[in-house]
Amino acid sequence: MSKSEHKSGELAISVQHLGLVYKTTIDRRPTLKARVRTLGRGTKHTRIVHALDDVMLDVPYGSVLGVVGANGAGKSTLMRVISGILPPSHGRVEVYGKVSTLLALGVGFNPSLSGRENVQLGGLAAGMSRRDIEDHFEEIADFAELGDAIDAPMRTYSSGMFARLGFSVAVTVRPDILIVDEALSTGDAKFKEKSLNKIKELRSEDRALVLVSHGLGTIREVCNEVAWLHKGKLIQRGEPNKIVDAYEKFLKVGKSAAIDEDV
Amino acid sequence: MKPVPVEVYEPFKAGLPPLRRYWRLLWARRAFISEYSRSELHEKHFDSVFGQVWLILNPLLLSGVYFLLIVIIGGQSDKFRYGHLTASLFLFYFVANSMTAGSKSVVKGQKLILNTAFPRIMLPISAAYISFIRFLPTVLVFFVIRTAMGFPFGWAMLWAIPVAAITGILALGLSILISCANVYFRDIGSFLPYFSRTWLYLSPILYEVSALKPKLRSIEAFNPLFPILDSWSRSIVRNEAPQAASLLQGLAWALGILLVGTYFFLSRERDFAVRV
């Protein structure tokens, strides 16, 4: 990978009026039978989920953006749109650099394969060459500290082991724009510490980091800006301590002045 | 100076993505297809000795059963008949396996689709490729059979190679088409066995094309496998050159299905991630 020449402060990601709609079936899988049966009646079988709604966000190079929000707020969805996995339903996303297209969550897509095979396949799917993967593999395995388990089928992994491998993959490949989704929450204390240090180490002038986490302590410590999502809407963004305080208060009370305005 | 974005993501309109770029992304990931196929085969133990034996034994037993049936019902046996039956069944199962694997491919790759950006068409291509790998040993077995039974050898047998290539295009096209359809209608997988059984009986496998009543030959026009199996049997069993018309007809079908399948797939694939 060539050395990027992005300057601190230059725009890395620009999210403009982004909306995303998932279409899922209400209670059963979409089948031909169901379609034929409901043909005459014209009933719709799809449920619409507005996972993101009019989100505006800029991320400059040299910054670490933390994203917080309750479960189902749309954080992972936003990361998927930025990585080019989901096409937006409304709005526009501009990306000024190479994004990590391998999200941590993608690791282990086939649980009957070993950790090693999953990492290799995931890397190949993301467009890395065999050499690239080989070069990085040692580092990934070392960082995850899985030992022999790396060659065991992933269905035998604990959720912490899953998370370790996912995090290692995400941080070892070094794109201009690095997205880490929620890998810090299931590891044990020692691994949390280690990954926190890794994130700090990865902060640099020519890289933009987006960190999705439920670990609010981590967010306070490493981010220089935080965005708070709630039910697909961007509630607030700004200085980490201020936003995290407001979010914590919201979590305790169950509602917040910031949300009441919008809803 | 305002920098130019490397990537812009906007709502997708129905229609094809930029093809040249798509092809570039696909080509860059060609190693994925072989690696993925290998791990799939490994998972099903087809890389072990017993797995291989089963792969060959299954169509072989089937051809034995059908041959018995023909002898009992028809009362006549002929070694060419057996050769035709076996060779045709092997080729048919290449196509049928590709359809079955294709139907599962996209839904099975759900987790990968939701977390990695890549040309989705890699999944049904891998499915077709796996079926091809599974087809190869059966060709070998057929060569053992035809040597043992003393079928004529000769240069005309080489025609089997372009015929197999045409079949490959057909198998790929069907895999792509069905994998896409399966995202919208998840029960296609359960209809497939009936469909392929019917297709088996409507194809010149249990009978030879020459044995068909002229009246019944009209099904020929609607069955892509008709000209393909006829050419296959002529070349690999009887060491005869296939008819040019059959080859062209088979090729036209295969390319047609591949084009239609690819068009549907490419114009729909950006919708997959929000649907699977």
Ligand SMILES: Nc1ncnc2c1ncn2[C@@H]1O[C@H](COP(=O)(O)OP(=O)(O)OP(=O)(O)O)[C@@H](O)[C@H]1O
């Ligand atoms: N594949 C999908 N199909 C349909 N709806 C989905 C899909 N993935 C997510 N959703 C819905 O979109 C919304 C946002 O989900 P998302 O995964 O982005 O949340 P999140 O903020 O990452 O939550 P968490 O903190 O639990 O990871 C949720 O309401 C969820 O039900």
Ligand SMILES: [Mg+2]
């Ligand atoms: Mg999430």
